[in-house]
Amino acid sequence: MAYTFVQFNPARIRSYIFRLPLCTRILLFAIFVLWLASIPLTWLRAWAALIPREVGLASMYRLNTFPLMHLGFFHLIFNVLALTPLLERFEAEYGTLVTLVLFTGPFGTLPGGIYVLVERGVLRSNTAVQGASIWVFLLLASEAMKTYKANPHFSIGPYKIPTWSTPLFLILVISFLVPNTSLLGHLCGAAIGYLWGLSYIKFLVPPEKILRYIESKLNLLGRLPHYVSVDQKTYGRYGVLPTTTASRSPEGGQRLGP
Template sequence: MRRARNMRPNIVSEAGFPTRMSQWWESIPFLTSAVVVVCGVIYLICLLVGYDSFYEVCFLPSAVVSRFQVYRIYTSILFHGSLLHVVFNMMALVPLGSELERIMGSVRLLYVIILVATSNAIFHVLIALLVAHNPLLTYDYLMNECAIGFSGVLFSMIVIETSLSGVQSRSVFGLFNVPAKWYAFFLLVVFQLLMQNVSLLGHLCGILSGFAYTYGLFNFLIPGTSFYSSIESSSWFSSCVRRPKFIVCTGGNPSGYIPTHTSQNSTTSGLLSGNVWRNLSSFMPQREVSAQSTEDSRFPGRGRTLGAVQGQTASHLHSDSNLQARLLEDSSPNSPLDSSTPSNPQRLSEGRHSVDNVATAAAGVPQNQGAAVSEEGIRKLVSMGFDRTQVEVALAAADGDLNVAVEILMSQQG
């Protein structure tokens, strides 16, 4: 037997570095990759032309206050002082920005970046003025500190992402774990000790802006979904929306976008509604809870009470078994529901209505309330790409539990 000399290489395991870099770059969402490109191009231009003073573009509190040079708020976050500075900041931005952009959407994340950059500058100026003009000890250095870099916004994003993730602890460079509410402060201390020429006030103001956002103090500055929808549907923005990496921010649960303590149905902000002091009872914010439902948005579905009486448990099991038997009967090939033709739509609608009634009775809630809950779950699952009819049947079979319904739908597709 002759041995083959030229064997086809394993394309998956032997992919070259350019291919893997291309795949990595394509996995980064639109806005995050755009920020990386803008900051990188600006640094290369400064390097080529020999511009390294940055005095005209950095954030200088004395210039902002005396000459009202507000543009420094936004130019300072785009310029970087060295190659390591821009590389480290962009490497930190890619995972943070990608995660937040997939949750919020591209336009919403852009608005949040502008919001936290502005609030960082306001906190920076206020603290610098307080330190420089207090009656006890004056210190003018902060007013004349020239700060550049995207790291202030990164610290705000760290606080926001930590709040959205809901984790209890975070690892610091894989060395040790710290409570999630102190994670940003630990990073602040570590960077201040390990690196020179690091703006302590700039990073601290980023942390303060992140907590102000998560506690709902900026709710009165955050527009509704229609604002982002109008931007995405505008003609001048259509070329960006058509990009494959662009993430639309419409739809979904607002608690995933704005992690505040206030209710979703409230029209006032956390700052104006008088809930600030109540919000400060817990250091880290929790996700929003709708006034119509007390379930956690991270774990949808109807909870069962532990220690229930045996007769009640037996009735629930009996109703669940009846529901499953009814669904199997309705979904069988010989059932009247499946054998109904388009010429008899009333019979088909009556069959579906009976399944909804059985599912509502099994849930142990009134029919109107069960319909509202199922309609909300249907919208969530349909937005994930499932067919509406299959979603209705899966939700009825899962007793309104979205997690179980998703497993049913995935098993049907598999």
């Protein structure tokens, strides 16, 4: 009797890594470098973490550094494995400049700012968070809204579950199964992802005329390997427009991520 085994193929993994677009590479590189630097320089974790009562005018950088820092090796690996395909797809759709602007700016400051406001103003707490899973759930929520436009529900027995709710279910499962994960942090990331998926915060992206001018003036496509230009985006500026025909086929503090 012949048995078929799933084989580990290093060549395919190597090919996938070499095809990653530029901004995805930059962000993953920053994540790895910060983690490596935090091994001898242990104070870096506290410096980069989002600690609500430590956020002030002189430490606003925490709103952008906390997704890049991780508590340990497994925290890093799980988050990177989850983030990479989502981030690569986002960059292929929206372009390198848009991805760089969003993930070094609003996609950190907005969920981070909401987290700080809720922790300090509502919960009266000071729980520190760090980790790229806030981006994972942001991107999952955004993807869930796309899926919802084409396929609003999937069925489990007699029940119809809205497809937009799948990231929330995953957040709850992870919060129960994985110790020291931040339920609030993941919800903040998902909230911004839903807003992006609903096109409520698309105004955060610079006008396309400006993006095209920067690209042509600096010849970014010619100078930078793996750069994704505005003209090369896979699905257009704001993704695939929904159609009228819906498919029926199924489908030291807290860390962010498993």
